[in-house]
Amino acid sequence: xxxxxxxxxxxxxxxxxxxxxxxxxxxxxxxxxxxxxxxxxxxxxxxxxxxxxxxxxxxxxxxxxxxxxxxxxx
Amino acid sequence: xxxxxxxxxxxxxxxxxxxxxxxxxxxxxxxxxxxxxxxxxxxxxxxxxxxxxxxxxxxxxxxxxxxxxxxxxxxxxxxxxxxxxxxxxxxxxxxxxxxxxxxxxxxxxxxxxxxxxxxxxxxxxxxxxxxxxxxxxxxxxxxxxxxxxxxxxxxxxxxxxxxxxxxxxxxxxxxxxxx
Numbered sequence: 199x200x201x202x203x204x205x206x207x208x209x210x211x212x213x214x215x216x217x218x219x220x221x222x223x224x225x226x227x228x229x230x231x232x233x234x235x236x237x238x239x240x241x242x243x244x245x246x247x248x249x250x251x252x253x254x255x256x257x258x259x260x261x262x263x264x265x266x267x268x269x270x271x272x
Numbered sequence: 273x274x275x276x277x278x279x280x281x282x283x284x285x286x287x288x289x290x291x292x293x294x295x296x297x298x299x300x301x302x303x304x305x306x307x308x309x310x311x312x313x314x315x316x317x318x319x320x321x322x323x324x325x326x327x328x329x330x331x332x333x334x335x336x337x338x339x340x341x342x343x344x345x346x347x348x349x350x351x352x353x354x355x356x357x358x359x360x361x362x363x364x365x366x367x368x369x370x371x372x373x374x375x376x377x378x379x380x381x382x383x384x385x386x387x388x389x390x391x392x393x394x395x396x397x398x399x400x401x402x403x404x405x406x407x408x409x410x411x412x413x414x415x416x417x418x419x420x421x422x423x424x425x426x427x428x429x430x431x432x433x434x435x436x437x438x439x440x441x442x443x444x445x446x447x448x449x450x451x
Binding site: 208209210211213215216219220247250251 | 316319320322323324325390391392393398401405
C-alpha cells in the first residue's frame with residue numbers, strides 16, 4: 199500500500215493534529231501516513247494523539263527542525 | 273440456572289463498561305469568559321479533543337456569549353438597558369478584548385498580528401473548524417435573557433439550554449473544563 203505524505207510545515211498547534219486527524223479519518227485501516235511538521239510541539243502532540251486514538255506510531259524521525267511521524271491507521 | 277445467572281451478570285458488566293467507555297470519549301466545557309485569549313484556549317482544546325475523536329459540548333454563558341455573536345446585532349424592540357449592553361459588548365470572535373494587555377483595544381490587534389506571523393489559526397477559523405468537526409454549542413438562555421441577547425443574535429445552528437443540560441452532559445463526561 200502506498201504511503202500518503204502530508205506536509206504540515208509552517209503550521210502551529212492545533213493545526214498539524216487537526217489536519218492529521220482529518221486525513222486519517224478518511225483512510226482505511228492499515229493505511230500508512232508520513233506526516234512532516236517543523237513545529238517544536240508536534241512530536242509530543244503526535245505521540246499523545248496516537249496514544250489516545252489508538253492509531254499506531256510506527257516511527258518518528260527528527261532531522262533539524264523537522265519531525266516526521268509514520269502513522270498506521272488502526 | 274447457574275449458567276443463565278452468569279450470562280446475565282456478564283451482560284450487566286458489559287453494559288457498565290460501555291457506559292464508562294462512553295464517558296471517556298466525551299468532553300464538556302463551560303465557556304464563561306469573553307476574553308480573546310481564554311476563548312482561544314477553549315477552542316484549541318475543543319479542536320484537539322475533536323481531533324482525538326471525542327464528542328465535545330461547549331456550554332456558553334455570560335461573557336462567553338460575545339464569542340458566538342453574529343458580527344451585527346439589531347437593537348430594535350430591546351429595552352434601554354438591553355440596548356446599552358448590546359452596544360457596549362463586542363460582537364463576535366474578531367472583536368474580543370484580551371484579558372491582559374488590552375490597552376483599550378490595541379492589545380488584540382497586536383496579538384492578531386503576532387499570531388499571524390507565527391501561522392497560528394485565527395479564532396474565527398478555529399470556531400468554524402470545531403463546528404465542522406461536530407462541536408455541540410449550547411448557549412445559556414438565562415444569561416441571554418439577562419443581557420437582552422436574542423437567539424437570532426447568536427450564530428446559527430446552536431442549541432439553547434440551562435444548567436441541567438450542562439450538568440447532564442458533565443456527568444456523562446470524564447472531563448469538564450471551565451474557561
